[in-house]
Amino acid sequence: MNIALTDPAAVSIEDIDVSNPALYQTDNWRPWFARLRDEDPVHWTENADFGGFWSVTRFDDIVAVDKNHHDFSSEPAITIGDYGDDLPVRQFIAMDPPLHDIQRKAVQGVVAPRNLADLETLIRHRVVAMLEALPVGEAFDWVEHVSINLTTQMLATIFDFPFEDRAKLPFWSDMATSLPEIAGGAGDNDARTHALQDCLETFTALWHERKNNPPGTMDLISMMATNPNTAGMVDDPLEYLGNIILLIVGGNDTTRNSITGGVLALNENPDQYAKLKANPELVTSLVPEIIRWQTPLMHMRRLANKDVELGGKKIRQGDKVVMWYLSGNHDERAIHNPNSFIIDRDNPRFHLSFGFGIHRCMGNRLGEMQLRILWEELLNRYSHVEVAGEPVRVQSNFVRGFESMPVILHQ
Secondary structure (H helix, E strand, O other): OOHHHOOHHHOOHHHOOOOOOHHHHOOOOHHHHHHHHHHOOEEEEOOOOOOOEEEEOOHHHHHHHHOOOOOEEOOOOOOOOOOOOOOOOOOHHHOOOOHHHHHHHHHHHHHOHHHHHHHHHHHHHHHHHHHHOOOOOOOEEHHHHHHHHHHHHHHHHHHOOOHHHOOHHHHHHHHHOOOHHHHOOOOOHHHHHHHHHHHHHHHHHHHHHHOOOOOOOOOHHHHHHHOOOOOOHHHOHHHHHHHHHHHHHHHHHHHHHHHHHHHHHHHHOHHHHHHHHHOHHHHHHHHHHHHHHHOOEOEEEEEEOOOEEEOOEEEOOOOEEEEEHHHHOOOOOOOOOOOOOOOOOOOOOOOOOOOOHHHOOOOHHHHHHHHHHHHHHHHHHOOEEEEOOOOEEOOOOOEOOEEEOEEEEEO
């Protein structure tokens, strides 16, 4: 059965499985989550690839799980499936305190307010140069020439990665989550292993080049290598690789796919695009609405540390609990008119896309800054960014992303 083409009302509630990546690749997930939120908001699924798991679909229940790291552990993975037997990496987002706190603290200075202020000028300079190089009046791929281009430059900066080799960063990011058993992708195990081994070798060499840098050097590798609490991480290759992949995916997939998703949303809602053009100051509320609407990482997983009751269901110790941020961001119990894209909401930053609690997205302000600057400069230069064909979406139940989307710029 192709679940993406089936009427959810025709399926018995116990047979609904929202881990099927076809729902997201065809953008047909809304009615399935609506039914779960209404009829079975804490929903058990048996799945041949991922095993059994609970789907938590309402906003308030998701927040309750996300903020309760005592009862719901992030270990050993934050995707529905585990990270793969070939390279079972470990990373601080999939750890509990105290180790999570120690490793996160080592790198969070890269997004401290002072460093963000320094980065803003650089981002704007790059955005202007990128936009002025784009063709006007002819179709091109927005994902390749804008979304990936901008975020990859930013990644290279915060890693101090060789700029001429920066295309490797989004490639490694895509490969990391590509396997069917991790998030329903279409990736090949051998290709993924080869790519991530290359990633590890590259970043291990960078570590040894920088391990004697002075403390306070503001790139992610130097920050880990010179922090006493993480200075030995390079000696645990799976932990080092896991954290590198975490920082690449976090700095790439979320912003990259929100950049594309925002253009698509405005084209699908021309009244909101007209409102933005009439009042460009709405960019400040547009950005969080894009991030809510897109929800670039659709879920996070936890494991129950003990028997817990949630939504009238008994979750047993060891059960997988999947928080569907994508569903919670469209829960009418928490968000007014959530199925409409509205760029001037009263409280636009009230959404789940960055998570809650100790794992709240570390780089949320940097991602928002890139989106804000991009839209400010787009509005300064072009009358319209027209979506000129159907976007091609990623096959995944974790990353809500785009492989390509044709657009035409109009002056």
